[in-house]
Amino acid sequence: MTSLPQSQPGARRLGLVIDLDTCVGCHACAVNCKEWNTEGHHAPLPDYDPHGADPDGVWFNRIHSYEAEGSGGCGKTVNFPRSCLHCENPLCVTVCPTGASYKRAEDGIVLVNTDICIGCKLCSWACPYGAREFDEHDGVMKKCTLCIDRIYNESLPEAEREPACVATCPSRARHFGDLADPESRVSKLVAERGGVDLMAELGYRPTNKYLPPRQTRIETRPVEMPASAPGGLGGALLALVDKVLSR
Amino acid sequence: MTPASSVLLLTTLTGFGYGLLAWLGIFCAAGALPESPWFGPVAVVIALGFAGAGLVASTLHLGRKERAWRAFSQWRSSWLSREGVAAVATNLPALGFAVSWAALGAGANLTVAFGLVAAAMALGTVFCTAMIYACLKPIRQWHNRFTAPLYLVFAAFSGAALLAALLGVWTGAAAGGTAGASALVVVFAIGAGVAKAAYWRFIDAQGPLATLASATGLGSFGTVRALDRPHFTENYVLREMGYQIARRHAARLRRIVLVLAFAAPAVLAALALAGAMPAVAAPLAALLAGIGLFAERWLFFAEATHVSAIYYGRAV
Amino acid sequence: MPEDRIAYHAPVGDEVAHTTCYMCACRCGIKVHLKDGKLRYIEGNRDHPINRGVLCAKGSAGIMSVTSPARLRAPLKRVGPRGAGEFEEIGWDEAMAIATARLAGIRASDPHRLAFFTGRDQSQSLTGHFARMFGTMNFAAHGGFCSVNMAAAGLYSVGGAFWEFGEPDWNHAKLFLLFGVAEDHDSNPIKLGLAKLKERGAKIVSVNPVRTGYSAIADEFVGITPGTDGLFIMALIHCLLAEGAVDTAFLVRYTNAHHLVIDVPGEADHGLFARDAEGAALAFDRKAGALARADATGTDPALLGTFTLPDGRRARPSFALLAERYAAAEYAPEAVEARCGIAATTIRRLAAEIAEIAFRQPVTIEQAWTDTDGRRHETMTGRPVAMHAMRGISAHSNGFHTCRALHVLQMLIGAVDTPGSWRYKSPHPKPIPPGPGPAGRAHDGRGALTGNVLGFPTSPEDLLVDDAGEPLRLDRAFSWEAPLGIHGMMHMAIAEAHAAGRARVDTLFLYMANMAWNSAMNPGETTRMLTDRDADGEYRIPFVIVADAFESETVAYADLVLPDTTYLERYDCISLLDRPIGSAHGPADAIRVPVLKPDRDVRPFQDVLIDLAGRLGLPDFAEAPGKPLYSSYADYMVRHQRKPGVGPLAGFRGADGTVFGRGEPNPEQISRYIANKGFARYDLPLEQLYYKHANRAYLTGAKEMGLIDDDSQIVLNLYSEHLQKFRLAAEGHGAVRPPERLRARVARFMDPLPIWYEPIEQTMTDMKQFPLHAITQRPMSMYHSWGSHNAWLRQIHSENRLYVHRDLAAAQGLEDDDWVEVVSRTGRLKCQIRIMDGVNPHTVWTWNAIGRRSGAVALAQDAPEAVRGFLLNHVISEYLPAGDDGARLSNSDPVTGQAAWFDLTVRLEPCEPETIAETQPRMAPVALTTKGAGQ
C-alpha cells in the first residue's frame, strides 16, 4: 500500500547515524553490504560486465568523497557514505503505482516488494538522494533494506542483529538504532553531536542522520625559556639536566 | 533526465489523442461537426488510436511488462496509477459517444452528453499524466506551476491540429468546423508557444533545489566540492538521471521547437483558414506539430536535472 | 496484493568455518558461512584480537576472488618465447620433476645460484628456512622494497618497530602523531584504534603531503613536503630541548643517553662507548663524582659534560652529543620551515602540545611492577603521546635516519612502551639487534647455511662482502651499499640477476610477487631483462619459476608456473617466528584452514615447497632425498621444531595442549586451533603490560615462552654504537673496510645519531627540470595488484588519476580529467589528472598498483585498468644516475637498502586536446594461452 502508514504512537523509526568525523572512506560498508544483500532480501545484486571494459553493478551503499574549504587553501577531505535514508515523508513510496514500494508502519523501514514491482523506475525519480538502484537483469527496483533480514533475524545471536554495514565498519562510523526513542544511543549521539538531515529543504524528513566532522584542539600553556647558554644549549635544558637523577 | 523515447511517445501521442477526443465532444455540442453517421465513430477511433498507441509505448520501458496491470491499484496515492485508471475509464464515454453518434446521430442529446463527458475525462487523463511529472520534487524543471497547464495547452493544441486535419480531409472545404478548428490551432499554437517560452524563462531563472553543502550537511565548512565518486564507471543513477545537455545545443533545439511545433502549424492553419488547400495545409500543420512537440518533449526531459546528481558533482 | 516475504528466521548458511583472511596482510579473523557447499558470506570474527568482528572492503570481497576467472588452473610449462604467455598445462608430477631436477643441480654445484624471492609472504619462517637449508644466501621477501627502514631503525633503536612490531596505546593516548601512513598492514586495527581515540577526544595529527583516509579525519593535517620529515622531527626535538621538555629520568634508566662516548677523533674506538675491563659501558656518576658502570643502580649519571677516562682520554655522555647536535641553529623551526613546507609557528606549537601532553598530562595506571634492577614501582606512569609511522618515511633514501629520529623523539619524552605511548607488540621487544648477523659465507656438513639468511649485522665483519668489499649477495644487501639490508633488496633481484649473468644465477624462483609489474621499479626494463638473451641465444636469466594463484603479469615470464590455491583453500600459519598477530597485550598466532576444495589442479604453495624440500632431501625437511619428514604444511606446522619446544605455532602445545609458547608438539594442535576459532593468544598479566624492555616479570616470562633468549634489560639505543662501527671502518679502521668508492658515503650515512639529508636521487637530479614530488598511496579497498580481477573491488578502483593541487593545475592550465605527460629523469608516462586542495602544492600523487597491463588477470584487453589506469613505476628507476666513477648505486636507502620509491620527482607536460585518450606506456598485451592436458 503506497499511501504512507499513519504514524502509530510508539512506533519505532529505525535508521543509521553516520559519523563523518570518523569515516575514513574505506568502502568496507559498501562491499559488505553488497556481500550480505546479494543473497539477502533483495537478492541478487547483479554486476554488469564484471571483468570487461565497463564494470558496473547494483550497490545499496556508495562512498563519495568531498572537499570542503579547509584552512590555508588546504581542503578538508570528507568521506561520505550514501544509502537510503528511510525518510519519514518518502515520495518514492507515494508515487509507486503498484504498491511495491512501501514504508513499514512498525519501524519506518522503506522497502520494495520485488514480486510486484513493474520496474517503472518512478520511485527512483522521486528519490532526491539517488538511493534506489534498478536491477537490469530482473527488471525491478532495489534498495537498502536496512538489513531487515539481519536486524530481526532470530537465527543470529542478539549482538549480531545489526546491519551488515554497521557490523563491519572498522572505524565505527556507523550506528544503528531507533531514532524515535530520544533515549536511544543513536538519538543521544544526534543530540550531542548536532546530527543533520540531508537536503532538509526538500521535506523528505530523512530518518538517517549525519554527524559533522569535529576538530579537537590542545590548549598549551606558554613556556618560559631561560636564556640559552654558550654551546647553544637552552638554559631550560641546562637547568633540567642539573637536577639530581637516580638510576 | 535521460529522454526515453517510450515516454516521449506516450506523452506526445496521448496529447494528440485526448486532445482530439476533447474537441470532438465540444465541437459536437456546438454542432460544428459533419453530420455523417461515420464521422463520429471514425474520429473517436482515431483519437483512441493515438491515445492507445501512446499508452502501449509507455509500457515498453517497464522492467516487467507482464505485470503492467498492477499499475492500476494505487490510484489513491499515485498519479501514474491514476493516469492508467483515467485512461481506461475514458474509453467508456468515448465509445458511448461513437455508438450513440452512429445510432442516434450527432445531434442527439445522448451523443452530446457522452461527448462532453468523454471530453472532460480526456482532459483529466492528460492532467494525470502531467501530474506524474509535476509531483516529482527532486526535479525542479518539472515540479512547478507550469507543468500541468502546459500539458493541457499542448493537448488542446495538438488535438485541435488533429481535428482540423481530419475535418480538412473529410470535408475538403475550409468552411464550418474546419475553419473553427483551424482558428483554434492558430490561437493555441500562439498560446502554447508563448507559454513554453515563459516556462523556459522560468526554469532558466530558477535556482538549484539544493547545494552540495546542504546535500552533504557540510554547510558549516564553506563551499563543498566533489572529489572522488564511489565508482569510476557510470551507474544506474547517472545513466537515468545524470543526463546533461550543453547550453548551446539546448538553445538551438528550443528555436527549432518554436518554429516546428508552433510557428509553422500556426501559419499553415492560417492558410487553411484562408481556404488555401485545407485538405493539405491542415494535415501538414498537424504533422509538423507532432514532430515539433516530440522535440519539445525531448527537451522537457533533457533539460530536467535530478537533484541526486549533485552528489556526483553535477550541476542541478 | 502479495505480501512482501521477509526472512526473519533464515540462518545465514548451513556451515560456518573460522579462518584467517588473506585479501591483504593484516591477518584478520574471519567467519566464513557456506550454503550448499558454496560461499555465502564472510564476516569478521568478533572474538579475533586483530579485527574484533570488523571486516574491510577487501575482506568482504574475498568471496569474489575465490571464483575469479583469473585463477590459475594447473601447472604450466612455457612453450613459446618467454613473456609471450604461451604455455602447456602439465601435471604436478612433471612440474615437480622439472623443479626438483633443476634445483638439485644447482644445489650440487653452487646453491647460491638459486635466487628465491617471496613477496607478500606470510610464511617467511618456512620460505626462509627452506632457503637456509637449501644453502642459498640469495633469499629475501618483500621487506626490502617495503618498509625495512622502519624495521631496521626500530630494531636497532628500541628493539621493536613501527613496522609490525609496535602499536599506539589506543586506550590511553591523548595526542597521536601519524607520520606518512595511508593504510598500513594493520588496516583494521588502526581504524579501530582511531575510532577509540575519537571517542575519547584525543587529538590526532597527521603529517602527510596528502589529505585522504586517516589524514581526512585527523584533527590537524600537516601537509609536509615529501622527504623532509627528518628535518621536521629534529626541529621538534630542537624545541623540546630548548624548553627542557625532556624525560631525563627515563633516559638514564632505559636508554644509553648517559653512556660515555669516547671522544678522540681519528682513533679506532672514537665514538664507541667507554667500557670497563668486563666490557661494561661506563657513565659518570655525579653522586660519587667518579666513573661508574652505566647499568649500576643508585647512581646520578651525568647527561652533559666532558669527562676523563682512566687512560686519560676524553669521553662525553651520548646525550651531550645529541643535545649539541639538535640545539644547533640549523634545526630551529625558522631554519626548516621553507624546506618542510610547515610554518615555524606550527612546528613550535606542535612541540608545545607534545610537551603539554607528555609532561603536564601524564597517564598513571594503578598497577605495581618490578624493573630489571629489582626495583618495585607502585604505579605505571606514562607519556600519553603516541606515534605511528610507515612508508611515507620509509620509502625515502633518508628513511632509516628519519625513522630513528622519531624513535629518538620518543625516547627523549619517555614515550616508549609506557601508558598512552607507543607500545611493543609481542613477541617484541627483542635485544638490540634481535639476533646474529646474516649467514651466507659458510655451509654446514648438511649443505645448509650456518645461520638465518637474513640477520642483523652489528659490525663490518658481519657483512656479506668479498675481499674487495663488493657484495656477495645478488641483491647487494648486507654490502657496503646497504650494511643493514636486513630484509634483502628484492627490488634489485632481477636487475642484478640480469647484470650478474648465468655464472651467478641459474634459477629465479618467485613466490607471491608481481615483480614484472607493480613491484618492479621500472616494469619496462624489468621485463626486458627477463627476456634478454646472451650471444648464444640462451636467456640471460636461465630459468624462472613463478608461484602465483592468478594470471599476473609475472606469470607470463615464467618457464614453470606452480599454481597456488586461494587463501580459502589451504592451511597456513601466521607464526610467532614471522609476523604474528600478537599485540601489546601478549603473543598470539593464528592459522588458515581450507574452507573450500579447489575445483582445479592447484596445490598450496607451502605443501609444494615442503614436497620439493623432501624430494631434494634438504636437512630439517627430509631424512634423505625422497624421504620427506613432513607430509604437508599442516603436518610441518604441528611437528616442526625450530628450537626445542618452539615450533611454527605457539598455542596449545605440550602433550595435553595446555602450554603456550615452549612445549612438546601436540598432534591435536590444529583441531585445538579450529575449536578456538582459528587463533591462540596469551594475555599478559597486567604487571607485564608496560615497560617491557625493563620489566622483569615480562622478560623472564618471554624467555620461558621462547620469545627471547636473554631476559636482561633491553637498553634503548638513543645513540647507535653499531652504526659507529661501520663508520669507523669507513674512516680506515679495522680489517673489513668499504671499497674506496664507498668510503665517504659510508662514513656519512652510518652516523650513530640521526641525521637528515636531501633524498639522494634529488641531489643527483636537476630539481628545476623535475620540481614536483611524485608519490603513491595505498587505496583502502584494493591490495596492490590482488584485487583488480575482483568483480567488486574493481568497480571501486577500475582506473586511477594523478592528483594535482588546484594552484599547480591553474598554473599549468589544467582541468579535471585532462591528459598530461609525467616526465621523470628516467622516463615519461601519460595519464589524467584530478584537481584537489588537500595536497602539498609541490606534490602529485596517485593510488598504487591500479594500472594493469592489458590482458593481465583475465580482464578484457580494453579494461579501464589498462586503458586509463597507470603505474607510477614506469617513471621510477631501481638505479641512481651513474656517479663520477661510472658505477650505478641502487635507488635505495644507503643504510638499509630500502627502495626509495618516494624520492621520485617529475614535471607535468599538458597533452594536446586531441591526444589519444589512452595511458602511455602501454606494453603489449599479456594473454595466457594454454594448450594441452586440461583442454
Ligand SMILES: Nc1nc2c(c(=O)[nH]1)N[C@H]1C(S)=C(S)[C@@H](COP(=O)(O)OP(=O)(O)OC[C@H]3O[C@@H](n4cnc5c(=O)[nH]c(N)nc54)[C@H](O)[C@@H]3O)O[C@H]1N2
Ligand atoms: N610505485 C609504487 N610501487 C610499489 C609500492 C609503492 O608504494 N609505490 N609499494 C611497494 C611495496 S611496499 C610492496 S610490498 C610491493 C607489493 O608488490 P608485490 O609484492 O608484487 O605484491 P602484489 O602486487 O600484492 O602481488 C603479488 C602477487 O601475489 C599474487 N597472489 C595473490 N594471492 C596469492 C596467493 O594466495 N598465492 C600466491 N602464490 N600468490 C598470490 C598476486 O596475483 C600477485 O601476482 O609493491 C611495491 N611497489
Ligand SMILES: Nc1nc2c(c(=O)[nH]1)N[C@H]1C(S)=C(S)[C@@H](COP(=O)(O)OP(=O)(O)OC[C@H]3O[C@@H](n4cnc5c(=O)[nH]c(N)nc54)[C@H](O)[C@@H]3O)O[C@H]1N2
Ligand atoms: N588496502 C591496502 N592495504 C595495504 C596495502 C595495500 O596495497 N592496500 N599494502 C600493504 C603494504 S605491502 C604496505 S607496505 C603497507 C603500507 O602502508 P602505508 O605506510 O600506509 O603505505 P602507503 O600507502 O605507501 O603510504 C604512504 C603514505 O605516506 C605519505 N607520504 C609519502 N611521502 C611522504 C613523506 O615524505 N612524508 C610523510 N609524512 N608522508 C609521506 C603518502 O601520502 C601516503 O599517505 O600497507 C599494507 N596495507
Ligand code: SF4
Ligand atoms: S566502513 Fe565506515 S569508515 Fe569505511 S567507508 Fe563505511 S562508514 Fe566510512
Ligand code: SF4
Ligand atoms: S532515501 Fe530515497 S529511497 Fe530512501 S526513503 Fe528517502 S526517498 Fe525513499
Ligand code: SF4
Ligand atoms: S519501479 Fe517498482 S517500486 Fe518503483 S515505482 Fe515502479 S513499481 Fe513501484
Ligand code: SF4
Ligand atoms: S543497512 Fe544493510 S542494506 Fe542498508 S546500506 Fe547497510 S548494509 Fe546495506
Ligand code: SF4
Ligand atoms: S584488512 Fe581486510 S583484507 Fe586485510 S586481512 Fe583484514 S579483512 Fe582481510
Ligand SMILES: [Mo]
Ligand atoms: Mo609493502
